[in-house]
Structures are given as C-alpha cells and as structure tokens.
Amino acid sequence: xxxxxxxxxxxxxxxxxxxxxxxxxxxxxxxxxxxxxxxxxxxxxxxxxxxxxxxxxxxxxxxxxxxxxxxxxxxxxxxxxxxxxxxxxxxxxxxxxxxxxxxxxxxxxxxxxxxxxxxxxxxxxxxxxxxxxxxxxxxxxxxxxxxxxxxxxxxxxxxxxxxxxxxxxxxxxxxxxxxxxxxxxxxxxxxxxxxxxxxxxxxxxxxxxxxxxxxxxxxxxxxxxxxxxxxxxxxxxxxxxxxxxxxxxxxxxxxxxxxxxxxxxxxxxxxxxxxxxxxxxxxxxxxxxxxxxxxxxxxxxxxxxxxxxxxxxxxxxxxxxxxxxxxxxxxx
Ligand code: ASP
Numbered sequence: 001x002x003x004x005x006x007x008x009x010x011x012x013x014x015x016x017x018x019x020x021x022x023x024x025x026x027x028x029x030x031x032x033x034x035x036x037x038x039x040x041x042x043x044x045x046x047x048x049x050x051x052x053x054x055x056x057x058x059x060x061x062x063x064x065x066x067x068x069x070x071x072x073x074x075x076x077x078x079x080x081x082x083x084x085x086x087x088x089x090x091x092x093x094x095x096x097x098x099x100x101x102x103x104x105x106x107x108x109x110x111x112x113x114x115x116x117x118x119x120x121x122x123x124x125x126x127x128x129x130x131x132x133x134x135x136x137x138x139x140x141x142x143x144x145x146x147x148x149x150x151x152x153x154x155x156x157x158x159x160x161x162x163x164x165x166x167x168x169x170x171x172x173x174x175x176x177x178x179x180x181x182x183x184x185x186x187x188x189x190x191x192x193x194x195x196x197x198x199x200x201x202x203x204x205x206x207x208x209x210x211x212x213x214x215x216x217x218x219x220x221x222x223x224x225x226x227x228x229x230x231x232x233x234x235x236x237x238x239x240x241x242x243x244x245x246x247x248x249x250x251x252x253x254x255x256x257x258x259x260x261x262x263x264x265x266x267x268x269x270x271x272x273x274x275x276x277x278x279x280x281x282x283x284x285x286x287x288x289x290x291x292x293x294x295x296x297x298x299x300x301x302x303x304x305x306x307x308x309x310x311x312x313x314x315x316x317x318x319x320x321x322x323x324x325x326x327x328x329x330x331x332x
Contacts, residue, residue, distance in 0.1 A: 067197075098196040100190070152327040
C-alpha cells in the first residue's frame with residue numbers, strides 16, 4: 001500500500017514559481033514501470049497534501065490509523081513524505097506501531113518526479129520492491145538514495161545532495177546496487193504478537209539546544225513553560241554542558257518540579273556518557289536522563305509516545321533508557 005502525504009516527490013511549480021504538492025495521479029504518470037512490478041499496488045492520498053514542514057503529531061496519528069486499518073490486507077507499506085521532517089515521522093511511527101511484522105518504508109526525493117535528473121523514480125520503485133520483497137523487514141525504515149535505514153536512527157543532513165540521510169550510530173539495513181544486499185544481522189526480528197498502535201501523543205515536549213553564551217533568562221523561559229512535561233536538551237560532544245551554578249541549579253529545580261530532561265548530543269554520531277567529563281558529572285547527579293545514542297528526532301518522538309501512554313514518571317524514565325524498537329544501543 002502506497003500512502004502519499006506530499007513532499008517534493010509530487011511537487012510542481014505553482015504560478016508564483018514556488019514548489020507545492022500536486023495530486024497522486026501526476027506521480028503515477030511519471031512512473032509507468034510501476035505497472036510492471038510483481039505486486040499489486042493500492043494507493044491512498046492524504047486529503048490535504050502537505051510540505052512536510054507542516055507535519056504535526058495529528059498527521060502521525062492519521063498515518064498510524066490508516067496502516068492499522070489496512071494492516072492485514074497488505075504485505076508492506078510505503079509512505080511518500082517530504083524529506084524535511086521524514087526522520088521525525090519515521091521515528092514517531094516506529095514508537096507508535098508496536099509488534100510490527102511488516103515493513104513500513106518512508107521515502108521521498110530531493111527533486112520532484114517531473115524533473116529530468118530526478119531521484120524520485122528510483123527511490124519510489126526500490127521502496128516498493130523492498131516493501132513487497134521476499135525478505136521481510138519488519139521495521140519502520142527510510143529508503144533514500146540506494147540505502148535502507150532504520151527510521152529512528154536517521155537524520156537529514158543535507159538539503160542539496162541525493163544522499164540526504166545518514167545513520168551514524170547504526171548500519172544500513174540494506175543497500176540497493178545491481179542487487180539488493182540485505183544486512184540481515186541488523187534487521188529486527190518480526191514480532192509474533194498482534195500489532196498494537198499507540199495513537200496518543202503528548203505535545204508538551206520541548207527541545208532546547210545549548211550554545212556558548214546561553215543566558216539564565218533564556219534557559220528559565222523554557223524550563224518554566226506551563227504544562228511542559230519533558231525536554232530534550234541538546235548538549236555538546238558526549239553530553240557535556242556548562243558547569244556554572246545558575247545553569248545546574250535551574251535544571252535541578254525543574255527536575256525536582258517533575259520535568260523530565262533528556263540529554264542528547266549535538267553530534268550526529270557517538271553517544272552521551274554522563275560522568276565521563278566534569279562537564280556532565282553534575283547533570284547525572286541531578287537526575288538528567290541520558291539519551292545514550294538517540295537522535296534528537298527519536299528522543300523527542302519517543303517522549304511524545306511514552307507520555308501519551310500515560311505511564312508514571314518513574315516508568316517513563318525507565319522505558320526511555322531501554323530500547324523499544326532498536327532506537328538506541330545499550331551502554332557498553
Ligand atoms: N520541503 C519539502 C518537504 O519536506 C522538501 C522535500 O520533500 O524534499 O516537504
């Protein structure tokens with residue numbers, strides 16, 4: 001089943017020269033090869049097609065609900081999505097769809113389907129081949145420029161090259177060359193349990209990136225936002241942050257007031273190791289939770305889903321540090 005949400009893949013220039021999503025029929029016109037694939041394709045379009053900059057948690061619930069409804073009717077699902085927030089959407093869906101035994105593959109393109117040098121056709125065709133293939137990849141993935149990644153491990157790192165995504169902390173699940181090479185060792189096992197979908201997402205989750213020169217006012221403004229449940233704190237290197245008294249005290253006070261603070265690194269690769277440096281020792285001491293090697297996209301969406309399940313704070317903190325669907329590597 002092909003689900004079209006919007007994104008560059010199906011965009012055309014409007015009267016003002018800006019790219020906007022167009023209807024699904026336009027995409028299919030450009031890929032007559034789809035008729036030759038050895039699988040039956042069914043497609044579904046979002047009522048209002050979007051540039052993925054407009055994606056919201058409600059869209060993720062819509063996607064999860066569509067897949068849940070048709071889960072038993074199809075061998076796999078391909079979601080056409082804008083590249084800008086695809087890593088967030090793939091991460092969110094990975095936490096929302098528990099006990100998967102079928103592939104859900106996100107793809108899109110850097111150039112629209114109608115462009116002469118487009119990457120859209122091959123991304124679309126190979127994603128469908130992967131989703132319908134005999135080797136079942138029971139995960140939420142991103143397929144882009146010949147590589148299939150675990151969705152919750154990816155980030156968009158370039159807006160100008162065809163290989164827009166990287167997954168520095170986890171190897172590619174498959175690579176498409178003349179043949180498709182599967183990295184079997186790294187592909188999750190299919191679940192034998194029944195699919196369970198978590199529809200509720202908590203929106204009062206924030207992201208705070210520290211920077212040299214960050215002020216007390218700036219930090220306090222975020223930490224004191226009403227209804228805020230948790231923040232992802234993007235720190236330096238292996239999870240380091242200023243040791244100044246006001247900084248640590250502000251975080252400490254927020255944690256004591258019930259805020260969950262997750263430490264993820266501003267680096268795309270490597271892991272948070274609280275206590276390795278003096279500059280992260282205090283964070284550990286006051287109860288900042290290590291995000292280990294999670295991407296920011298994964299940390300944010302994992303919090304949204306865990307808080308959406310309405311567990312206790314203690315339970316959320318525990319679940320946060322255990323992998324749900326291969327999103328983090330346990331501490332060595
Ligand atoms: N702005 C577009 C989007 O994310 C970019 C793309 O699809 O590549 O929808």
